[in-house]
Amino acid sequence: xxxxxxxxxxxxxxxxxxxxxxxxxxxxxxxxxxxxxxxxxxxxxxxxxxxxxxxxxxxxxxxxxxxxxxxxxxxxxxxxxxxxx
Amino acid sequence: xxxxxxxxxxxxxxxxxxxxxxxxxxxxxxxxxxxxxxxxxxxxxxxxxxxxxxxxxxxxxxxxxxxxxxxxxxxxxxxxxxxxxxxxxxxxxxxxxxxxxxxxxxxxxxxxxxxxxxxxxxxxxxxxxxxxxxxxxxxxxxxxxxxxxxxxxxxxxxxxxxxxxxxxxxxxxxxxxxxxxxxxxxxxxxxxxxxxxxxxxxxxxxxxxxxxxxxxxxxxxxxxxxxxxxxxxxxxxxxxxxxxxxxxxxxxxxxxxxxxxxxxxxxxxxxxxxxxxxxxxxxxxxxxxxxxxxxxxxxxxxxxxxxxxxxxxxxxxxxxxxxxxxxxxxxxxxxxxxxxxxxxxxxxxxxxxxxxxxxxxxxxxxxxxxxxxxxxxxxxxxxxxxxxxxxxxxxxx
Numbered sequence: 001x002x003x004x005x006x007x008x009x010x011x012x013x014x015x016x017x018x019x020x021x022x023x024x025x026x027x028x029x030x031x032x033x034x035x036x037x038x039x040x041x042x043x044x045x046x047x048x049x050x051x052x053x054x055x056x057x058x059x060x061x062x063x064x065x066x067x068x069x070x071x072x073x074x075x076x077x078x079x080x081x082x083x084x085x
Numbered sequence: 086x087x088x089x090x091x092x093x094x095x096x097x098x099x100x101x102x103x104x105x106x107x108x109x110x111x112x113x114x115x116x117x118x119x120x121x122x123x124x125x126x127x128x129x130x131x132x133x134x135x136x137x138x139x140x141x142x143x144x145x146x147x148x149x150x151x152x153x154x155x156x157x158x159x160x161x162x163x164x165x166x167x168x169x170x171x172x173x174x175x176x177x178x179x180x181x182x183x184x185x186x187x188x189x190x191x192x193x194x195x196x197x198x199x200x201x202x203x204x205x206x207x208x209x210x211x212x213x214x215x216x217x218x219x220x221x222x223x224x225x226x227x228x229x230x231x232x233x234x235x236x237x238x239x240x241x242x243x244x245x246x247x248x249x250x251x252x253x254x255x256x257x258x259x260x261x262x263x264x265x266x267x268x269x270x271x272x273x274x275x276x277x278x279x280x281x282x283x284x285x286x287x288x289x290x291x292x293x294x295x296x297x298x299x300x301x302x303x304x305x306x307x308x309x310x311x312x313x314x315x316x317x318x319x320x321x322x323x324x325x326x327x328x329x330x331x332x333x334x335x336x337x338x339x340x341x342x343x344x345x346x347x348x349x350x351x352x353x354x355x356x357x358x359x360x361x362x363x364x365x366x367x368x369x370x371x372x373x374x375x376x377x378x379x380x381x382x383x384x385x386x387x388x389x390x391x392x393x394x395x396x397x398x399x400x401x402x403x404x405x406x407x408x409x410x411x412x413x414x415x416x417x418x419x420x421x422x423x424x425x426x427x428x429x430x431x432x433x434x435x436x437x438x439x440x441x442x443x444x445x446x447x448x449x450x451x452x453x454x455x456x457x458x459x460x461x462x463x464x465x466x467x468x469x470x471x472x473x474x475x476x477x478x479x480x481x482x
Contacts, residue, residue: 038184043167045189047192
């Protein structure tokens with residue numbers, strides 16, 4: 001599926017949109033971390049929680065639960081919240 | 086032997102470490118709220134060249150050079166949005182690579198609440214005999230160790246998962262405005278297993294078995310009026326330093342005063358009582374002399390009323406003692422004489438180890454200063470940087 005990457009994470013991906021796979025957001029971030037080592041920990045903390053100033057949208061709908069199921073044709077956007085200093 | 090007074094200055098001075106042989110240059114490592122800068126200087130401290138920003142936009146809490154190889158740098162970083170990480174350079178900042186496994190808390194066992202590292206706050210190179218070993222203190226309070234030069238980090242469970250220490254760490258509301266911190270990680274140069282750390286809040290602690298067990302070291306330290314000094318969580322050491330020329334001597338700048346501890350004693354002496362009353366003995370940084378354990382510096386701030394945390398009266402100054410805290414002298418020549426309302430954070434003041442050491446400090450208003458002749462003459466090196474969090478300096482061969 002297509003994943004939109006925010007500017008703050010382009011140092012990992014070098015691209016604004018990448019392809020990754022996973023049947024949940026957890027699995028998707030595991031795959032992203034395999035492709036782009038270190039990316040996941042900047043977004044998801046060690047207790048498997050989305051970091052406070054990060055947002056995930058799946059097909060335009062906000063999601064915070066990393067167990068959220070995904071389909072291969074979903075569009076996932078990783079977005080910086082309007083905060084963060 | 087009674088080590089609770091400064092009665093043996095000659096002995097302490099003869100224990101001094103040697104001045105490094107002919108350093109060719111210096112590098113000042115400046116960590117700020119919006120990135121890191123490396124300021125390269127010649128050995129005479131006359132010409133400075135600024136290299137940066139590195140990691141523009143990142144909150145850089147600390148940049149440290151590995152003194153064992155003279156070229157590896159570690160930088161503790163996060164951004165307003167992204168989680169914390171450690172960046173490493175093996176070529177003095179020309180190139181950087183991210184740590185493979187940055188400090189992260191383990192999944193808790195038992196009933197202890199799960200925690201996540203907000204940022205790594207403090208970096209300490211390990212013992213000279215343990216190449217590649219580093220320690221990191223985090224916010225919220227955690228202690229981590231790396232044995233591979235900072236590539237991967239493991240938590241120390243005797244600190245991070247100890248129910249008693251966790252209770253003393255308190256909650257996020259008990260810590261500093263940007264989070265409670267574990268800091269002042271110290272390795273005894275005589276013994277790699279002998280460690281200290283401090284917490285804001287949560288007291289000072291010591292291990293003699295490489296961090297497998299810890300004992301509290303708060304006797305003599307005061308707390309805010311009306312609170313019980315026997316309660317560890319009320320103790321807020323701001324910065325603790327060990328004297329390299331006498332590793333049995335520690336100095337501490339605390340939320341409630343300036344202290345000295347001479348081991349094997351276990352009672353801190355409040356040496357800040359001898360500071361001028363109009364200035365007080367509250368501040369963040371504590372700096373020790375590289376070769377004279379009777380000499381130390383502080384940089385007082387206003388800790389009255391609502392805690393402005395500015396230079397007292399808008400007149401910044403360092404204070405030095407040359408007799409282990411029995412008397413203090415003001416050092417403000419060259420610093421602004423009025424209307425300067427900045428202060429210096431706990432990691433943002435240091436000394437080099439050349440003959441006649443110079444002091445270096447970074448301000449909350451983004452200025453970098455050098456105090457030549459042990460702080461006797463101050464001059465500005467850089468202005469208009471972001472808020473400075475930490476300043477380290479190293480002499481390079």
